[in-house]
Amino acid sequence: MAVALFCIQLDFFALNLAIPGISAELDVSVSAAQWTLSAYMLALGCLFIVGGRIGDVFGRRGALLAGNTLFAAGSVGCALAPGLGLLVAARIVQGVGAALVFPVSVAVVSNVFPAESRARALGAVFGIANIGTALGPFVGGGLTEGPGWRWIFWLLAPLSALALLTGVLFVPDSRDAGAPRQLDVPGALTVVGCLGSLTLTVERGSAWGWGSARTLVLLGAAVGLGAYFVRREGRVTHPLVDLRLFRNPPFVLVTAMGSVANMGYGVTVFVATLYLQGVRGLSALTAGLVFLAPALVVVGAGPLGARLAPRMRPTAVMALAGVVAGTGMITLSLVTAWWLYVPVFAWCGLGLGLGWTFATVATQQVVPPARAGEASGVVLTALVTLGAVALAAAASAIAALTPERGAEAAYDAVLRVGGGVILLAAGVVLVVRHRLVVSGRVPPLSVHAPRPATDAPDRDRSAD
Known part of the structure; x- marks a missing residue:
């Protein structure tokens, strides 16, 4: 694997x-x-x-x-x-x-x-x-x-x-033993059409123009097909996506925070590439060498998440990753000294890498193993699709700000807004989780959990 x-x-x-x-x-x-x-x-x-x-x-x-x-x-x-x-x-x-x-x-x-x-x-x-x-x-x-x-x-x-x-x-080999060997083909075609239209809109919208007929038609198709897919999946006997996943609050919180972290990761890499080559004048190879600092930290994000998993609840790990990532992105926008840029870039990589990597690990802890592939597919779809949306938004913002403020100022503004959004998301996750604890829907945070951490209530951990 x-x-x-x-x-x-x-x-x-x-x-x-x-x-x-x-x-x-x-x-x-x-x-x-x-x-x-x-x-x-x-x-x-x-x-x-x-x-x-x-x-x-x-x-x-x-x-x-x-x-x-x-x-x-x-x-x-x-x-x-x-x-x-x-x-x-x-x-x-x-x-x-x-x-x-x-x-x-x-x-x-x-x-x-x-x-x-x-x-x-x-x-x-x-x-x-x-x-x-x-x-x-x-x-x-x-x-x-x-x-x-x-x-x-x-x-x-x-x-x-x-x-x-x-x-x-x-x-x-393994599979969901409770599911018949048949796929919801109409549902599959619908979700492919929905996500295809949305992805194409995001990827090419800036080139076509956000108000162009092609962009608006594709966006409308994505919305219509998405609405039909949700309605269909709630009625069929064996759905492509069990909508009960979204009644699992920890799954929703982890997926949302992971998506925000991945959005930040994509934007930071995009902005840093433009900055290193456009402002600093580095070659592609030298820029690649600079990227080794945050990327090597990202390598450690997977094992770090595994070490945190038995000691902290998944939503707590995700919120921690958001705080690290958000502060790193904002600080990166303020750094002018070259010697400080690389370690701050690495700090960004730690939070952003932990956020999007641990999202996939954490969701496997709050869903039954029989539906692990389905849950993973939903999480990865959210991460990739919203990451593409963030990249398109960042590119449009930079294009709009550069003539007025200059390229470097535009890059800094995008990083600050992105860092602020991630910090806000981390705060929202902690507040929502606290309310769930107070209502008894999830267990409280535990620093020394006696078993692998899970946020899911008992009914969500069962095979059904």
């Missing part, structure tokens, strides 16, 4: 710095080359929920192997693509594979390991996977300036094959 998720993390964070190289080699505009990222995110964001539920219903081992196969094949296709069209198509294949691998991987670990070691196992998996996050900018910048961007995918192909071989040999 760790190798498979490592490949996905490395792929995403490496390709961001390769866009100029792709544009130059394929003789297309940077805006057109950006579709290599947009198409991947479109496939990924649309299919997380479907991928997680496919694993729960039809067997996680088969879904995982299919996802790894698609990701490896897509990597080879990207490396060989002669033009932008085939490159984008191969990126979609990669995105479909990743949408199967990510939620199913989490569910496999949740079902293989017992409750007392589950958080530690997931923390270790995400710790290794986050090495891909750490190496991504460095690998992307280095390979793009060296042998070329295609070598990013030539690196991913054998690693994905290794993950596939390991899965064939060692991963046991």
